[in-house]
Amino acid sequence: MAEHEDKRTLDEVRADIDAIDREVQELISRRAECAQRVAAIKLAEVQAALEAGEGETEVVYYRPEREAQVLRRIIERNRGPLAGETVAHIFREVMSACLALEKPLQVAYLGPEGTFTQTAAIKHFGHAAICVPRATIDSVFDQVESGECNYGVVPVENSTEGMVSHTLDNFMDSGLKIAGEVELAIAHHLLAAAHTPREKITRICAHQQALAQCRNWLDRHWPDIERVAVSSNGEAARMAAQTPGVAAIAGETAAELYGLETLAEHIEDYADNTTRFLIIGRDEVPPSGRDKTSIIVSSRNKPGALFLLLDPFRKAGVSLTRIDTRPSRTEKWAYVFFIEFEGHLQDPNIAAIIAELEEQSILLKPLGSYPRAVL
Ligand SMILES: O=C(O)C(=O)C[C@]1(C(=O)O)C=C[C@@H](O)C=C1
Structure with missing residues (x-):
């Protein structure tokens, strides 16, 4: 029995719920007004930069690093009785709606409708994003590269079946950056x-x-x-x-x-059985505090080549979260490695690893740093 027993009747509790809902709604409205103000500030900043002939020419409304920080904080300070993830999902939708007020996001995903990739897109961006199905992984990349969509969602690996090689191959030729990751439990x-x-x-x-x-x-x-x-x-x-x-x-x-x-x-x-998806976009994402980085790297074909590529990570104590191999396509029996690790390209220890790898490799392509999945 609780120390202070709750003696409220059903009608009294419902009256309390009504009053709380009113407050929550008022607070959500105030939050949405803040998002509108943020949008105005972002626009003014880009206009000022344009007039000064410097910097960004496109307003970037979606901020993955900020969203990850907001959601992490919500989970950390959650006091129950709802689970942290449940509350974070609610805030995921609130932020999605706030962002849509700033600028609705167009998100291409590997369709058609009803695929797990669509579920992953909604899990990551919330229901206010406009999700656009594309028939192939190539055309998801094309839509984002051409600017028709702001972001794309593609599968990259499955815990039972391994990597989705088509997605990794696309990164070799594409200038797009990874802006995030989503994990989804897959039930067939x-x-x-x-x-x-x-x-x-x-x-x-x-x-x-x-x-x-x-x-x-x-x-x-x-x-x-x-x-x-x-x-x-x-x-x-x-x-x-x-x-x-x-x-x-x-x-x-x-x-x-x-x-x-x-x-x-x-x-x-x-x-x-879990599938991991990547969010692809045109911009680099600033650090969120808990980030991952993905690179493509290819070494000279010599003894100990893979060891030399991995040793800088060991020396710096940086954990690898994934390593995969693909044929290089330019040279027979040559390989490129997809390496993912903890940290952000702007972290000094990561920048030092990249500099060392540049000396060891014939190709090094950072695919981006992005917040670790929160939900
Ligand atoms: O902080 C910002 O930059 C905002 O635009 C606000 C906000 C939010 O609703 O909290 C909305 C969209 C962004 O992706 C990140 C956060």
Whole structure:
């Protein structure tokens, strides 16, 4: 029993809730007015710089480092009874709406609608962002490069299946920067059009990564059925809705979007199946205090080359969070490494590592520093 027992009646508690809602709403309005003021200040700064013939020519409304700091602080000071993440999700939406008042963000993502990448885009930017589906990873990059969209969201690695090589290959030729990361727990379901009997199903369609992530389950439950790799899980769901005999592997969003029935839930082979997505943009992101950096680096083909690339990190005590290899495409049997590590390019110890790597490598391309995922 609590020390001060709450003796309020139902009507009294509801009256309290009404009064609190009024206050919360007033505070949200004041917060939104602050965001409008921030937008005016940003615009004035760019105009002044333009007149002085220096600096930025484009107003950057979205500030990933600031958003990460705001969300981290909300989680740190949360006193319950709601979980820190729950409260942060609410503030995620408040900030998303405030940013839309400044300037609505256009975000390209690997579509069609209903893909996990769309869910990742909404998780990162909130519901006020305008999310634009693109058919391929290449065209997400194109949309951001051409300026038609402010940011893009692409998958980069899965905890069961490893890296999405197409995304990494795009970075080799692109001038875009990584502006953030999102992690999403991936639950796959077997879906079909309503009232489809099992014996009528002749094909199971899904993105090749989803087929791979559910391989054991499919071998056990549908060993003889044809498995067809299609461009995305969203596309598979669309096919299942329109083509008799087709079942799809996809997530809940796709099931809802295309009105599909769930034949089996959680068919992924590994329970903590997680996909990581990257946010790509045209600008570099200032430090948020807890950042990651990604680089592409290629060394001369000589003994101990990989050791020499990694040794500067060991000496500086900087943790690597990922390392991947891709063929260089310019030279047979030469490789480039994608390396991710903790810290920001503006940190003096990271700048020193980069300077040392420049001496060891034939190619070094920083892909950007960005806040570690908060949600
Ligand atoms: O602080 C800013 O620069 C703002 O624009 C305000 C705000 C916010 O609502 O807190 C909105 C959008 C930015 O991405 C970051 C934060």
